[in-house]
Amino acid sequence: MVLLRSLLFNVVMLLSAAVYAPLMLPTVVLPFALRYRLISAWARFQLIVLKHLCRLDYRVEGREHLPGGAAIILSKHQSAWETIAFQGIFLPQTWVLKRELLWIPLFGWALALLRPIAIDRSAGRKAIEQVIEQGRERLQSGIxxxxxxxxxxxxxxxxxxxAMGGAVLAAETGYPVVPVAHNAGSFWLRRGFLKRPGTVRVVIGPVIDPRGQTAEAIIKQAEEWIEKKMVELEKTA
Incomplete structure (x- = not known):
């Protein structure tokens, strides 16, 4: 049944993306907040399908730590689940990602509408400068x-x-850092086909105030909190 349910989910996800992505392309003329709400509806739909078809749900802990304004999320990355689920958990957001993702027909074109910071990972310092420049603009816009x-x-x-990119952005702009840990990889493997039933735990940690801190100190705090929490989460998955 897990295999069958996973197969059906993948069919629904791919077909819905193929239909929905072209429909979203005209939203480029809309304000970002409305455009984001419309495009991210696809992600919220996938969470509903996962819950009812694959019996895969999620629980969020630590919402009280979320700041009132824009922030930088530093998160564990284990599967495709969090790239979908975060759109239903956090406020309007964008991502630092590899530019090659924008080259994927339909999916990449729709992704570009969400104003990602698409970097060339081989660019070194130039990529960091891009993250700072574009990240500052996104944060100032409330994203x-x-x-x-x-x-x-x-x-x-x-x-x-x-990597230091997110911490450098925080140190340069002063925007708060929100560390996030989750155990999605125990249910949706990073290169796996099966979506196992259960409840993904997403834990939001205490905000890290970057003011007066170096990027090295910021990333160290985030990493220590995330990895310590991951030990607990993976034991209970």
Whole structure:
């Protein structure tokens, strides 16, 4: 049944994206807030399908830590689940992502409408400068910026080096950092087909105030909190 349910979900997800993405292209003329609401409706629909078809739900803890204004989210990255679910959990947001994603027909074109910070990972310092410049503009516009500091999806129980981009953005702009941990990879594997039933726990940590801190100190605090929380989450998954 898990295999069948996963197959049906993937069919629904792909077909709905193929239909919905072209319909969203004309929203480029709309204000960002309205455009985001319309486009992210696709993601919210996937969460409903996951819940009822795959028996995969989620629970959010720590909402009281969310600041009132725009912030920078530094999150664990384990699967495609969080790229979908975060759109139903957090306020209007955009992401720091690899530019190649925007080249995907239909999906990438619709993604571009959400004003992502699309970087060339091989560009080094130039990519960091792009994150600072465009990230500052997004934050000043009230748009949250989501950064996966490990840069790629990692399997449960593993970790990669945390990149500095999100922390540098925080240090340069003074906007608060919100660390986020979750165990989505235990239910939706990073390169897996199956969507296992259960409840993903998403935990929002205490805000890190970047003012007066170096980027190194900011990323260290975020990494320590996230990885410590991951040990707990993966034990209970």
């Amino acid at each position: 949250w910026v989501v950064v996966f500091p490990e840069g790629t999806r990692v399997a449960p129980g593993t970790r990669k080096r945390y």
